[in-house]
């Protein structure tokens with residue numbers, strides 16, 4: 001043995017000693033960070049510590065579990081009642097969140113300084129994956145340009161021309177429901193229909209026709225490829241699935257991978273993994289939806305009838321985009337025109353944003369009418385003569401129906417299809433005198449804003465369509481009924497959704513009576529991006545006896 005050997009041994013054992021301590025040091029540091037971030041910071045150091053709000057809750061999970069296991073936006077509404085229009089809540093690992101209800105705060109964050117309050121990155125990642133990388137995911141100048149390019153598709157002129165396209169699916173729905181009631185042993189007693197499923201089919205057929213000029217006819221053909229893929233995608237929409245998706249998308253390159261050809265061919269790998277195995281269906285449905293959309297785009301681009309100046313024949317959104325791109329390239333062949341992939345993404349956004357929201361709105365309207373026979377009777381009285389004169393009422397006629405307008409507004413107010421949304425502060429700012437640190441996630445509690453007693457009075461949470469005939473003094477047209485929010489990111493499809501809901505309701509209410517499916521039936525709004533009814537809304541439907 002060399003004389004230096006004992007020295008080396010001592011050095012080795014010292015380094016081994018140090019290595020053994022590394023996990024303890026890491027664990028100690030993590031515990032300190034956790035203790036500081038989750039316990040000490042929010043209680044003693046945060047600039048938000050004096051903002052009113054519920055008790056801080058579990059240090060690791062904050063109010064997360066309360067929010068995802070409760071009916072959408074109900075905890076937020078209760079906190080607003082208890083603490084006022086500015087509330088501090090806790091996310092996971094001590095992440096503070098703020099919630100604002102007042103028109104002044106909403107105006108600042110969503111209208112005046114909207115560029116400083118974009119949708120948070122995790123929200124954009126999820127929306128991009130399931131709804132295409134379009135208006136819902138981009139912000140700033142890119143958003144301004146795209147929104148400008150899209151606005152003509154939602155102009156009143158285009159909407160007036162489009163309304164006619166809604167009636168083929170609506171008439172199909174009425175015929176199917178009549179036939180199914182007639183086939184019952186006692187037709188006079190009606191039949192129970194799960195109305196959300198039927199509203200999903202009719203709105204899918206309408207949006208596919210208006211977005212792509214493509215006839216899905218899911219009402220008669222439940223195996224239509226696009227309808228099946230969409231149904232599969234929507235089944236995955238739940239609070240826990242969204243949480244898993246956010247976690248997965250936080251991994252680098254995961255979004256690109258999820259939409260890749262490779263992932264589609266190897267999706268079975270996901271199916272064999274624990275916890276996330278259901279996302280195999282997500283990859284499958286997204287791939288198929290994108291494939292069908294791309295094929296439709298190719299067909300349209302090749303379609304010689306889509307001439308740049310042809311506005312009389314094709315009213316669907318994709319044709320408008322193809323025409324706009326052609327016009328740009330004709331004017332300047334080197335123009336920076338939208339790519340095929342970008343066009344497919346835009347149309348997918350409309351398909352995703354415009355289908356389930358409207359189906360949810362219609363289902364809740366029927367539920368509320370089923371539980372308010374007098375409002376339903378009044379609506380039938382108003383719409384029956386209109387339908388008798390013309391079973392395809394046009395845009396202007398639908399807009400002119402007073403009670404129908406009250407019913408639709410009131411339903412969207414009390415049960416908004418999108419119950420809340422979120423934003424993230426891009427810079428440290430003051431909102432209503434509260435210091436909002438950069439990075440703070442802000443909740444816009446749509447359902448709580450819509451039913452705020454300070455504006456709507458003590459019966460704010462109840463369905464009373466007549467309130468739209470005499471609005472309260474505190475009503476603010478832009479910020480008191482916030483179902484479509486406001487500002488540059490406000491819903492581009494608002495006018496379309498309203499006229500579509502009205503067209504469906506005129507036909508349904510003229511032909512059928514709606515009642516709860518059974519005594520004591522209770523509604524179950526799901527906790528997800530949209531507030532769809534968890535049980536698909538069974539209602540007893542009978543023919544109107546004239």
Ligand code: HEM
Nearest residue numbers: 135353354357358361417418421483484489491492493497
């Ligand atoms: C009752 C039905 C509907 C409701 C309640 C609704 C509600 C909303 C809400 C609350 C937002 C804002 C989301 C956020 O910023 O976080 C939004 C955005 C959007 N909606 Fe709707 N929507 C409906 C129907 C439609 C329809 C029919 C379409 C299109 C065909 C559509 C297309 C969009 C698009 C593209 C955006 C993103 C706008 C942007 O950021 O520029 N929506 N919608």
